Structures are given as C-alpha cells and as structure tokens.
Amino acid sequence: MIRRTEATNTEATYGWVERAFHWSIAVLILTALVLGKLASDAPYASDAELSRKAFLFSFHKTVGVTIFLVALARIVWAVSQPRPKPLHGGIEGFAAAAVHWLLYGSLVLVPLLGWAHHATSQGFAPIWWPYGVLPDLPKDPVLSERLGILHVIFVRVLVVSLLLHIAGTLKHIVIDRDKTFARMWSGAEPETLSAARPHVLPVAVAGTVWAIALGVGLALTPPEGTAAPAGSTAVGGASNWTVEEGTLSISVTQMGSAVTGSFADWQAAIDFDETPLTDGTNGTVEVSVATGSLTLGSVSTQATSADFLSSEAFPTATFDAAIRAEGEGYVADGTLDLRGVTIPLVMPFTLDLEGDRAVMAGQVMLDRRDFGMGETYPDESSVGFGVTVDVALTAVRSDAVTDR
Structure with a gap:
C-alpha cells in the first residue's frame, strides 16, 4: 500500500486538499446538527434561557454559512481534479455514487435554505462575524415559514444520506477490508480498482430525491394568509364603514434587534362622520383581535404563549374608543382590554378622505408590563418593554358598498 502526500488527486486516491475538505466538512456538519437540535429544544422562559437559545441559534447559523462556503470550495476543487x-x-458502486451526489447537493441546499429562512424572518439570533455582511431579503413571514420547513426537510435528506455514507464506510472497513476508507483518511493507494466509469443515473436519482423533498416541503407549508381582517373575531358595534384591506402590526425589540409581526385575524366596526356630533366626537370604533393569529418572525410561539399574550386563556383583545378631531388629525380615545387587563388608551391617527373612501394610519406605544407580560424578563436585556402598534387600513362607506 502506497501513501501519498501530494495536494492533487489521482485515479487511485485523494490528495491532502480533498481529504482536508472532506474531514473539515464532516466536523462542521456534526457541529451544526448538534447545535440545531440544542437550539430548537432549548427553553426560553427567562432572560438567561433566551440568551442561551439565541447564542445556540447564532452559532448554528454561522456554522451553516461556513459549511456552504467550504462545500462550494470543495466542489470547485473537485471539478478541477481527476476523480x-x-x-x-455494479449496484454497490451505483448506490455509492447516488449517495455522494445527495451529500454534495445537500451541503449546498441545506445551508442555503437556512440562510434564506433567516434572511426573510424577523429573527433575533444574528449570524456572527464575518458573515454579518450577508444581504437580507425582504421580510415575509409566510415565505420564511416555507423556507424553514424546506430547510428541515432537506436536513433530513442530509442526515439520511450521511447515515448511508457512514454505513457504506463501515462495510468497507469491517466486511470488505479494502482501502476505501484509508485513501480518504491517509491517501493510501489501493492495489486494485474497479473498471466502472461515472454514469449520469446516480445524478438523476439524487435529483429525484431532491424533487420529492421539495414537493413534501411545499405540501407541508400553510397557505398564504391575508393581511386583511378575517372573519372569526366578532364586533358588535355600529358601523357605517366597511374595511376593504388593512394591517394590524406590532414591533418589539428582542436581543437588541427589532422584530415585527402582524395579526391575521381582526375586525373593526367603524361609525364615523366628518361632522362632529353634539358631544364633540365624530363617532366610535370597536376593534376585536384574535391574539393567537399573531405571526412574529421566529418568536411567534413565544409571543402567544402564557408568558406574553396567553392566547389560550385570553383569545381575544378589544379596543373600544370614541373618535374625535385633534389638531390636523384624529384620535381614538378609549380602553384596551388585553390579557384580562383593561387600560385607557389614546391612539392618534391620520385620515385621508376622498369621497366615500378613507385611508387611515395610526400608531401607539404600549408597555408589556402594564399587562403582566414577560414577568420572567424583568429588564430589557432580552425583551424590550415597549411594543409599537401600527394600524393601516382602507375603508369605504357602507352605503357606497351597497350601491356597487
């Protein structure tokens, strides 16, 4: 048995560059898998636990980007070298080639999907230096969730491929007792080689597996929601305006980063007239929000849990207010009932009226402590106290809707 120390490959064995790529990626994959599992399972009921969870996710993401770059470098090197x-x-060689193609593709697709999931989400665990300069993508909760599911599916393809690869290696060591492992470990040159030549069928098999994984991932993703008010919440107030479209969003600070999300299920009953009533108001508004419909990036589950919105115990939040003109705009002056706590609330907003169509935009700041939220987070090191609520909607007079 001959051992080689050259950098380049030959038809008999691998050079030290290829071997270094192989074992570096092996260590990185195992590290990323362990970190991903630990991060996903880590609790976040306190500041310390949330900080640890964010650390693990950041570590996992950073290792993932490293895998992507090292895998690309290995592919470029492999293309330039004899195989x-x-x-x-026979069948064994065919299966080994198919598994190798699955591994190569997964090493690119898994971290790429993971990065895309991170870049489109309102995440709180950043990718560390030197990859912090990577570009962001437009924030899209639905797309981010789809990418996250695809990432998990392709991770499973990677794990299965890796297990098959390891099983094949053990067969070569224990049963065949050949030099397959030795030439990747030390560059050993075996005495005999197969006459089999590369074939396109293993590539086709790998491509079929990826296509199936993509189909499964897309089938598991939820249908795209709508930002317009949904119909499961109920409001009972008078209304002479019909909301055509709108968004009800919130923004919080978590681990120093702004995280923005929105409620998919809310309704508003608006009774408004430009001419003030005898009491000086211009009407009333009643808003009902399904708290469990909140999507808040990667912390949606935490936001609706008992520590914060407690959606199971308090599924609906309501805001009842009188509308009156103030300055160049208007205010909605009333009470907010959220998580079993009622507080007075005044929300200023702008209103552009064009005939029977109105465009409204308003913003108000809440303090989570007023509602007993996040009591295990006593300071702002992990979760900020302030919650910014933004409302934007377009409405038409109900009479105008009837006349259409």
Missing part, C-alpha cells in the same frame, strides 16, 4: 476510481462497481 479517483471506485473500488467496487
């Missing part, structure tokens, strides 16, 4: 011939042909 060592297999030691076995």
